[in-house]
Amino acid sequence: MAHTLSIPAARAVKTKLSLEEVSKEFRQNGGGIAVLDRISLEIREGEFVCILGPSGCGKSTLLNIVGGFIPPTSGAVRIDGEPVKAPDPRRIFVFQERGVFPWLTVEGNIGFGLFRLSRSERASRIAHYVKLVGLEGFEGAYPHELSGGMKQRLEVARALAVNPDMLFLDEPFGSLDSITRLGMRRELLRIWTLERKTILFVTHDIEEAVQLADRVVVLSARPARVRRIVEIDIPHPRDISAPRYLELRDGIFEEIGLAHKV
Amino acid sequence: MDSDGMKKVERNHIRWLAPLLFAVSLAVIWEWTIRLQAAPLVPGPWAVAKGIVELARRGLLIKYVVASLFRVTWGYLLAVVTAIPFGLYLGWHRRAAMALNPPLQILRPISPLAWIPLAILWFGVGDLAAVFLIFLASFLPLTVSAMNAVGGIPAIYLQAGRNFGLSQSRLIYKVLYPAVMPKLIVGLRLAFGIAWLVVVAAEMVAVNSGLGFLIIDARNAGNRYDLVIAGMALIGAIGVTLDAVFRRLERLPALRWGHGT
Numbered sequence: 035m036a037h038t039l040s041i042p043a044a045r046a047v048k049t050k051l052s053l054e055e056v057s058k059e060f061r062q063n064g065g066g067i068a069v070l071d072r073i074s075l076e077i078r079e080g081e082f083v084c085i086l087g088p089s090g091c092g093k094s095t096l097l098n099i100v101g102g103f104i105p106p107t108s109g110a111v112r113i114d115g116e117p118v119k120a121p122d123p124r125r126i127f128v129f130q131e132r133g134v135f136p137w138l139t140v141e142g143n144i145g146f147g148l149f150r151l152s153r154s155e156r157a158s159r160i161a162h163y164v165k166l167v168g169l170e171g172f173e174g175a176y177p178h179e180l181s182g183g184m185k186q187r188l189e190v191a192r193a194l195a196v197n198p199d200m201l202f203l204d205e206p207f208g209s210l211d212s213i214t215r216l217g218m219r220r221e222l223l224r225i226w227t228l229e230r231k232t233i234l235f236v237t238h239d240i241e242e243a244v245q246l247a248d249r250v251v252v253l254s255a256r257p258a259r260v261r262r263i264v265e266i267d268i269p270h271p272r273d274i275s276a277p278r279y280l281e282l283r284d285g286i287f288e289e290i291g292l293a294h295k296v
Numbered sequence: 297m298d299s300d301g302m303k304k305v306e307r308n309h310i311r312w313l314a315p316l317l318f319a320v321s322l323a324v325i326w327e328w329t330i331r332l333q334a335a336p337l338v339p340g341p342w343a344v345a346k347g348i349v350e351l352a353r354r355g356l357l358i359k360y361v362v363a364s365l366f367r368v369t370w371g372y373l374l375a376v377v378t379a380i381p382f383g384l385y386l387g388w389h390r391r392a393a394m395a396l397n398p399p400l401q402i403l404r405p406i407s408p409l410a411w412i413p414l415a416i417l418w419f420g421v422g423d424l425a426a427v428f429l430i431f432l433a434s435f436l437p438l439t440v441s442a443m444n445a446v447g448g449i450p451a452i453y454l455q456a457g458r459n460f461g462l463s464q465s466r467l468i469y470k471v472l473y474p475a476v477m478p479k480l481i482v483g484l485r486l487a488f489g490i491a492w493l494v495v496v497a498a499e500m501v502a503v504n505s506g507l508g509f510l511i512i513d514a515r516n517a518g519n520r521y522d523l524v525i526a527g528m529a530l531i532g533a534i535g536v537t538l539d540a541v542f543r544r545l546e547r548l549p550a551l552r553w554g555h556g557t
Contacts, residue, residue, distance in 0.1 A: 123461035127455065129456075176550075176552075196460060
């Protein structure tokens with residue numbers, strides 16, 4: 035596709051993921067609880083999209099449907115035009131750092147999904163991603179010997195090692211302290227510019243969404259509906275005290291109905 | 297050696313020295329109170345030690361210890377190879393567990409010793425009856441701990457495993473199995489403790505060798521209470537040693553995460 039070359043790398047035009055009127059209802063005690071209400075969304079290849087919404091609004095449910103872990107009640111999810119039916123190693127979930135396997139070392143975790151590769155290929159892949167996330171010297175360490183931020187980077191490395199084309203991050207930095215969290219955002223953006231994965235990032239943190247995403251999808255409270263999709267037209271690295279940043283951020287605060295005075 | 301190293305050595309010394317001193321002083325007090333009495337109700341530690349030496353001289357010490365360990369090993373191993381797959385299966389297939397749980401729960405409060413008459417009826421007096429009782433005693437606790445260990449696996453590990461495209465068998469081998477290990481080892485240790493308790497009781501009625509038999513025989517044949525207590529001491533010492541082996545296993549690096557460290 036020649037025309038993709040003429041536009042900035044962050045804006046490839048090919049649609050990667052499309053959601054058409056996706057709804058989800060959970061059955062409970064005979065009644066139904068509507069969690070997602072006709073969510074429609076298109077995500078381009080290589081795009082970084084944040085799904086933003088209040089806690090318990092169904093963001094994680096949405097991610098699980100996109101990942102193929104649970105089926106929607108109605109509507110369609112397509113990735114590269116194909117309907118999503120089951121989990122797939124081409125699309126890897128990253129949870130809060132508790133998703134790493136505690137019985138495996140750093141190397142063991144990164145190599146976990148590489149069982150189809152030859153031994154030497156696996157070793158070089160592991161070495162590459164250990165380096166990428168800055169865990170050199172900790173190859174033989176177990177997760178309980180690592181800090182929260184290191185575990186988080188380990189989980190990102192484990193996901194990237196299988197060379198997926200999409201990453202689904204479910205409030206990945208939620209349990210980190212605010213200083214580590216800032217560092218992790220910078221780290222994630224660095225990796226994203228290097229690897230150009232399509233990223234779907236679920237968060238309830240408005241600042242986080244505006245710092246990271248190309249577009250922010252603002253969801254309503256349950257049942258979740260798309261309230262607005264905000265294009266964040268600020269190049270990286272983003273100045274978080276620039277007027278445009280504040281304008282976009284405050285716009286989302288208002289959209290959600292929060293005054294930003296504490 | 298730097299001062300930190302010195303301190304560490306000192307601390308290690310204290311770790312085994314303090315309990316040893318305590319045990320020795322307890323033995324001294326015991327011996328001393330016994331000697332003050334004209335007709336003591338228990339023999340003193342010195343008499344017990346001599347009893348153990350006597351058992352060794354008569355060739356009974358090794359013979360009885362081996363006999364008890366032999367029975368406990370067979371009964372326990374049989375339970376391990378049957379109960380753990382069974383318990384893992386029940387934990388993995390919730391519906392099977394729901395069907396089988398009530399009968400298991402009814403069997404659970406029945407002391408393994410209540411099976412002694414049936415064990416003797418079915419297997420006669422001998423090793424088989426004792427092995428059967430130990431098997432019974434370990435089977436249920438092992439089944440329940442394997443089942444609970446599967447139930448306790450965080451869903452996130454299984455989800456991650458599926459996400460990386462693992463087949464069902466690979467998921468079991470690569471995620472389920474390592475994820476249950478820490479709890480399983482604890483279950484194995486507790487079940488072994490029960491098996492070791494039961495072997496003594498089983499040997500008192502079902503066989504004519506072993507440490508349990510030693511205790512009952514020493515009383516019946518001449519009120520040799522020094523040998524009764526010698527038997528008790530041996531049972532305690534062996535139990536503690538085997539328990540320590542299991543605790544070692546729990547500290548393996550790939551298992552240590554399960555114990556909050």
